[in-house]
Amino acid sequence: xxxxxxxSKTGRRGFLKGAAAxxxxxxxxxxxxxxxxxxxxxxxxxxxxxxxxxxxxxAAQAARETNPPPHVDVYTTDRPGSDFMxxxxxxxxFEYVAANPGSSFRGLHESLINYGANKDPELxxxxxxxxxxxxxxxxxxIEGKPMMVMAHGTVGLQHASMAIYNAYADRVPVxxxxxNIQDETWRRSDxxxxxxxxxxxxxxxxxxxxxxxxxxxxxxxxxxxxxxxIAMTPPMEPVVIVADAVLQEEPVPDADRSKLRxxxxxxxxxxxxxxxxxxxxxxxxxxxxxPVIIAGRAARTPAGLKSLVELAELLQAPxxxxxxxxxxxxxxxxxxxxxxxxxxxxxxxxxxxxxxxTNSMTPVNKFGMETKRLTKPGSKLIHIFAGDLYAKSNYQDxxxxxxxxxxIAADAEATLPExxxxxxxxxxxxxxxxxxxxxxxxxxxxxxxRERDLEQASYGFDASPISTARVSAELWNQLKGEDWSxxxxxxxxxxxxxxxxxxxxxxxxxxxxxxxxxxxxxPASVGAALANRKYGRISVNIQxxxxxxxxxxxxxxxxxxxIPLLTVMHNNRAYHQELMYVQDMAARAQRGxxxxxxxxxxxxxxxxxxxxxxxxxMYGAGxxxxxKDLGPAIKAALQVxxxxxPALIDVITQPR
Amino acid sequence: MIPFLVAAAAxxxxxxxxxQAPAPAxxxxxxxxxxxxxxxxxxxxxxxxxxxxxxARIGPPVLNAQGLIRYVRRPAGAMPAFTEKxxxxxxxxxxxxxxxxxxAPKAVKDIPLLDQLK
Numbered sequence: 152x153x154x155x156x157x158x159s160k161t162g163r164r165g166f167l168k169g170a171a172a173x174x175x176x177x178x179x180x181x182x183x184x185x186x187x188x189x190x191x192x193x194x195x196x197x198x199x200x201x202x203x204x205x206x207x208x209x210a211a212q213a214a215r216e217t218n219p220p221p222h223v224d225v226y227t228t229d230r231p232g233s234d235f236m237x238x239x240x241x242x243x244x245f246e247y248v249a250a251n252p253g254s255s256f257r258g259l260h261e262s263l264i265n266y267g268a269n270k271d272p273e274l275x276x277x278x279x280x281x282x283x284x285x286x287x288x289x290x291x292x293i294e295g296k297p298m299m300v301m302a303h304g305t306v307g308l309q310h311a312s313m314a315i316y317n318a319y320a321d322r323v324p325v326x327x328x329x330x331n332i333q334d335e336t337w338r339r340s341d342x343x344x345x346x347x348x349x350x351x352x353x354x355x356x357x358x359x360x361x362x363x364x365x366x367x368x369x370x371x372x373x374x375x376x377x378x379x380x381i382a383m384t385p386p387m388e389p390v391v392i393v394a395d396a397v398l399q400e401e402p403v404p405d406a407d408r409s410k411l412r413x414x415x416x417x418x419x420x421x422x423x424x425x426x427x428x429x430x431x432x433x434x435x436x437x438x439x440x441x442p443v444i445i446a447g448r449a450a451r452t453p454a455g456l457k458s459l460v461e462l463a464e465l466l467q468a469p470x471x472x473x474x475x476x477x478x479x480x481x482x483x484x485x486x487x488x489x490x491x492x493x494x495x496x497x498x499x500x501x502x503x504x505x506x507x508x509t510n511s512m513t514p515v516n517k518f519g520m521e522t523k524r525l526t527k528p529g530s531k532l533i534h535i536f537a538g539d540l541y542a543k544s545n546y547q548d549x550x551x552x553x554x555x556x557x558x559i560a561a562d563a564e565a566t567l568p569e570x571x572x573x574x575x576x577x578x579x580x581x582x583x584x585x586x587x588x589x590x591x592x593x594x595x596x597x598x599x600x601r602e603r604d605l606e607q608a609s610y611g612f613d614a615s616p617i618s619t620a621r622v623s624a625e626l627w628n629q630l631k632g633e634d635w636s637x638x639x640x641x642x643x644x645x646x647x648x649x650x651x652x653x654x655x656x657x658x659x660x661x662x663x664x665x666x667x668x669x670x671x672x673x674p675a676s677v678g679a680a681l682a683n684r685k686y687g688r689i690s691v692n693i694q695x696x697x698x699x700x701x702x703x704x705x706x707x708x709x710x711x712x713x714i715p716l717l718t719v720m721h722n723n724r725a726y727h728q729e730l731m732y733v734q735d736m737a738a739r740a741q742r743g744x745x746x747x748x749x750x751x752x753x754x755x756x757x758x759x760x761x762x763x764x765x766x767x768x769m770y771g772a773g774x775x776x777x778x779k780d781l782g783p784a785i786k787a788a789l790q791v792x793x794x795x796x797p798a799l800i801d802v803i804t805q806p807r
Numbered sequence: 808m809i810p811f812l813v814a815a816a817a818x819x820x821x822x823x824x825x826x827q828a829p830a831p832a833x834x835x836x837x838x839x840x841x842x843x844x845x846x847x848x849x850x851x852x853x854x855x856x857x858x859x860x861x862x863a864r865i866g867p868p869v870l871n872a873q874g875l876i877r878y879v880r881r882p883a884g885a886m887p888a889f890t891e892k893x894x895x896x897x898x899x900x901x902x903x904x905x906x907x908x909x910x911a912p913k914a915v916k917d918i919p920l921l922d923q924l925k
Binding site for chain 1: 845846847849850851853854855856857858859860861862864866882884885886887888889890892893894912913914915918920921923924925
């Protein structure tokens with residue numbers, strides 16, 4: 152290992168020798184005079200202390216403070232290993248590193264803020280490792296590049312693990328760097344023993360794409376760059392790299408300095424589909440009478456959204472969005488129309504739950520389990536899915552096996568341009584006319600859906616608690632002229648923003664948790680808002696109350712780092728999904744239907760989120776339960792956000 | 808699994824063979840509101856029955872009281888069945904009275920916040 156080479160002036164061997172000598176001089180023997188102080192004198196000192204009297208120094212103490220100190224070696228360096236690690240990290244282009252501070256990466260922490268000048272990456276102070284990872288999760292979905300996270304290889308990673316699983320299921324690369332003391336002889340206390348681990352990444356290996364625990368600085372450099380490359384190749388996933396604490400803290404030996412170099416990062420092009428398979432897909436789509444496109448995580452970037460619009464318009468095919476990403480404009484005449492039961496060809500793009508999208512199951516209110524295919528006999532299913540290039544077995548996020556007629560193992564966004572060109576070549580004038588008729592019918596169907604949505608929104612519009620449709624309409628009223636970005640999932644909000652607002656740009660929606668691990672939303676919205684900050688966008692988070700309570704300290708992080716974000720509480724005072732499930736169970740057991748709130752309600756006492764926000768140093772308003780008060784409250788909070796600060800409004804809402 | 812299904816089938820047959828007593832003609836809306844909240848109806852349907860992604864719109868109701876009771880006993884969709892053991896016909900009639908008391912909403916064109924979304 153490089154760190155133990157004898158050429159180093161302050162190498163490990165020398166350090167141990169010097170340290171032993173110094174320690175012996177200082178503490179091996181208690182000063183004789185002090186050790187022989189009479190018991191009576193010591194007793195007098197105790198009594199003086201108890202009376203609050205400052206005792207006179209003993210002769211030995213006086214001597215220690217006035218005589219010249221004994222000789223000790225001083226150990227400093229201008230080049231700890233962590234400086235080189237910082238060079239490697241900087242070369243990867245991280246803007247931020249999120250961390251709750253930890254001793255196992257203190258060397259790297261210091262290098263990043265001093266040697267690295269706390270810029271690219273800038274350190275974000277987080278109050279929980281789950282927040283660090285979820286912030287990185289949200290950040291990626293806006294910025295399109297990973298954020299680094301630092302954590303202890305033990306207790307920090309344990310905190311972070313659920314958030315890593317969310318990112319994994321959501322196909323988001325998070326770059327996790329763990330501190331660890333691999334060599335047991337360097338663990339200085341019981342704390343360092345408890346914070347050390349033989350194989351740090353093993354705990355999350357089931358839901359990360361790659362990891363390594365380098366044993367030299369050169370090894371670190373290559374693995375750090377490799378990890379980034381692997382994370383960013385579709386299907387994108389979190390990766391873990393372990394930074395050994397001794398490698399971080401020991402000086403780089405002089406002889407090694409000239410040998411260390413930062414490897415060049417060369418990102419792989421995303422895997423596009425096989426040309427023959429694409430041609431076959433184009434043939435099926437152009438010949439189809441009722442094609443439907445199902446979009447999962449189809450768009451990874453704005454280019455993906457653009458391509459999907461082009462393909463849908465070319466074929467005049469309706470798009471059913473699974474709401475994992477901003478795949479398609481929500482007011483487009485082809486958005487949300489069509490019915491897979493009538494479809495003769497279905498094109499699925501990065502749909503992780505394809506079986507669920509094309510089949511029904513016996514609901515919770517009935518016994519047994521029967522499934523039914525929702526598509527008609529003879530219909531053809533095409534799936535372009537990068538998930539087929541990479542799978543793990545333990546965690547079951549891959550869903551039930553979907554029977555597909557044409558399976559293209561590739562990244563959908565990278566494949567769409569060739570698919571579009573292949574379709575164009577096959578479209579005749581006759582097909583164009585058929586497509587136009589189809590498009591007109593779909594447009595009429597989506598117009599009716601929209602009309603129904605607006606009518607539905609009118610029910611309970613003036614109710615208290617405030618309806619989720621009303622909250623969405625009030626928000627839109629003030630966001631419509633702004634460059635806005637909805638940085639939260641809205642599944643638990645009856646999808647109202649997606650049903651009412653005009654989503655056109657990629658950054659306007661980022662999808663949800665990935666694995667529905669609650670505790671994601673508050674920190675992910677802060678991370679996404681951080682990414683939006685430099686573009687001057689207004690980030691809006693519709694925040695579920697249960698989710699915020701997992702790690703509310705992220706509000707402080709938002710305040711501390713001046714991250715502009717409007718948080719509107721969806722305060723239904725319950726873990727509401729679970730409340731409904733327990734209600735289902737009570738009804739089927741025919742007992743206690745008035746007791747489902749036990750263990751699911753977040754009330755008695757009610758949580759005052761406005762005060763919570765203020766306690767963390769940010770603007771807070773509410774609770775607001777009268778719908779008439781909501782518009783003015785949003786307006787006032789938006790002024791704070793436009794100043795570059797976070798703001799929170801506590802809104803007492805309908806359950807869904 | 809099979810014994811459960813047999814039991815469920817037997818229960819359904821029993822219900823068909825011995826129809827429940829007719830419900831009272833009218834209910835108490837205030838009591839109905841209290842039951843609507845206590846028995847968790849609001850969880851899926853919203854506090855004023857406006858409907859959510861998890862439950863149909865039921866306020867104001869389109870069914871009559873008997874229709875509502877029939878549906879609650881034998882729901883067709885994803886709603887769990889609520890039997891007489893946990894909510895009586897009389898209580899459901901009160902709940903119906905509450906739902907009936909909820910005013911119809913204004914038209915979309917008369918709600919500026921929604922009208923602008925057309």
